[in-house]
Amino acid sequence: MKDDSERLQSVKGMYDLLPPDSLRLREVERIGHEVLRRYGYVEVRTPVVEYTTLFSRSIGDATDIVEKEMYTFTDRDERSITMRPEGTAGAVRAYVEHAIHKADPVSRWYYLGPMFRHERWQRGRYRQFHQLGVEVFGVADPGADAEVMALVVDLARAFGLEELELKVNTLGCAECRPAYRAGLVAFLEPRRELLCEDCQRRFGHNPLRVLDCKQERCRALSLEAPSPVEHACEGCAAHWQGVLADLRALEVACEVDARLVRGLDYYSRTTFELVSHGGQLGSQNTLAGGGRYDGLVGQLGGPPTPAVGFAMGLERLLLALPEDRPALASLAQVVFVTRGEPARRAALPMVQALRSRGIAVELDHRGMSVKSQMKRADRVGCSVVVLVGEDELQREVVTVRRMATSTQEEVPVVELAARIDGLLRTS
Ligand code: HAM
Numbered sequence: 001m002k003d004d005s006e007r008l009q010s011v012k013g014m015y016d017l018l019p020p021d022s023l024r025l026r027e028v029e030r031i032g033h034e035v036l037r038r039y040g041y042v043e044v045r046t047p048v049v050e051y052t053t054l055f056s057r058s059i060g061d062a063t064d065i066v067e068k069e070m071y072t073f074t075d076r077d078e079r080s081i082t083m084r085p086e087g088t089a090g091a092v093r094a095y096v097e098h099a100i101h102k103a104d105p106v107s108r109w110y111y112l113g114p115m116f117r118h119e120r121w122q123r124g125r126y127r128q129f130h131q132l133g134v135e136v137f138g139v140a141d142p143g144a145d146a147e148v149m150a151l152v153v154d155l156a157r158a159f160g161l162e163e164l165e166l167k168v169n170t171l172g173c174a175e176c177r178p179a180y181r182a183g184l185v186a187f188l189e190p191r192r193e194l195l196c197e198d199c200q201r202r203f204g205h206n207p208l209r210v211l212d213c214k215q216e217r218c219r220a221l222s223l224e225a226p227s228p229v230e231h232a233c234e235g236c237a238a239h240w241q242g243v244l245a246d247l248r249a250l251e252v253a254c255e256v257d258a259r260l261v262r263g264l265d266y267y268s269r270t271t272f273e274l275v276s277h278g279g280q281l282g283s284q285n286t287l288a289g290g291g292r293y294d295g296l297v298g299q300l301g302g303p304p305t306p307a308v309g310f311a312m313g314l315e316r317l318l319l320a321l322p323e324d325r326p327a328l329a330s331l332a333q334v335v336f337v338t339r340g341e342p343a344r345r346a347a348l349p350m351v352q353a354l355r356s357r358g359i360a361v362e363l364d365h366r367g368m369s370v371k372s373q374m375k376r377a378d379r380v381g382c383s384v385v386v387l388v389g390e391d392e393l394q395r396e397v398v399t400v401r402r403m404a405t406s407t408q409e410e411v412p413v414v415e416l417a418a419r420i421d422g423l424l425r426t427s
Pocket of ligand 1: 065084085087088089117124125126127128129130131133134135263264286287288289290291292308309310311312313314315316
């Protein structure tokens with residue numbers, strides 16, 4: 001067993017979220033909550049660990065995630081525990097455990113939090129990452145599929161992304177997928193030697209994965225392979241047409257991609273991915289993925305309940321966003337610059353008065369020179385600096401400097417809070 005504990009570094013593939021990225025992530029989360037509110041979704045928080053069987057029974061034993069990417073350990077009660085690699089399984093477990101369907105036939109849930117996968121890490125692919133995910137339970141109609149796709153595009157736009165592509169596909173259902181699978185196997189079997197090593201290995205248990213293999217030789221083959229839409233049963237074909245019609249009505253542009261097969265076993269009918277062509281994403285440019293999973297709630301012991309959802313990777317989102325990082329990590333709108341210890345102490349009640357009005361304020365306690373404090377104010381990018389000196393204090397005034405215009409004025413201490421409030425409102 002390798003022991004890296006002496007080196008005091010973060011676990012490989014995991015990273016520290018430091019300012020200014022932590023601030024950018026918080027802003028992303030804030031916008032996320034707001035957009036989700038507009039669609040009527042409510043937040044759920046499930047534990048970051050679950051019993052291992054939950055994931056093998058939902059994501060699927062033969063998937064990459066369950067086969068080789070899970071962080072699994074035995075706890076002190078000798079139970080096998082896994083750090084969640086995704087959020088759908090836990091959401092479904094909670095939905096079933098609390099018999100949510102009894103209280104409400106339709107639930108629109110979302111969640112936000114860290115997920116863990118022992119993947120080969122690179123830019124945009126980490127071993128701990130954050131997902132914002134949604135799950136809609138209880139709606140079998142194609143309207144729900146189109147709604148969550150409109151939501152994923154809306155979220156990405158609200159975050160400031162533009163070069164987006166929504167890819168959609170249908171994988172059929174328990175009725176028509178076996179025939180499709182058989183057709184695909186019949187097509188691939190005589191060409192098996194031409195597949196990459198990975199696909200040759202998974203061909204037996206998961207032939208659909210060949211379709212979205214990134215290796216050139218598999219891609220070339222999959223272009224000629226039969227597509228799931230051609231094999232869709234009547235119900236799946238009608239559902240598919242309904243999804244496309246709703247997307248048109250919602251004015252959500254999409255690209256039908258018959259090769260879009262997702263790496264989790266629970267999907268039926270619609271699958272989709274949102275790809276970004278901007279920013280510094282490189283090859284890991286899939287921002288979000290999702291689809292319908294009508295069988296999963298029943299499979300995990302609940303009543304048969306249709307469901308559809310997606311999850312968006314927040315680290316990828318940050319990489320896709322244009323670079324607009326503030327020079328230094330502070331949210332201060334106002335910085336106090338004080339000359340001497342008595343002035344610092346006298347500033348304390350003023351600082352608190354501003355904070356109680358909801359204004360973000362920073363003040364140096366280290367006795368730095370006025371020049372250094374001004375430099376810091378510049379780097380922070382605050383809107384207003386309040387200069388407090390002993391002489392002015394004797395006259396019960398302070399100097400308020402507007403950074404944008406480099407103009408300043410003396411303001412009586414008693415009027416300070418109202419004056420700054422006004423300045424911030426107009427800046
Ligand atoms: P997924 O495609 O495995 O789907 O993950 C969704 C998104 O999470 C990806 O598109 C990507 O942005 C991000 N992601 C995945 N793995 C990593 C990683 N190692 N590092 C950084 N970001 C990553 C699911 O997880 C499903 N539960 C989605 C879903 C919800 N389907 C229905 N409901």
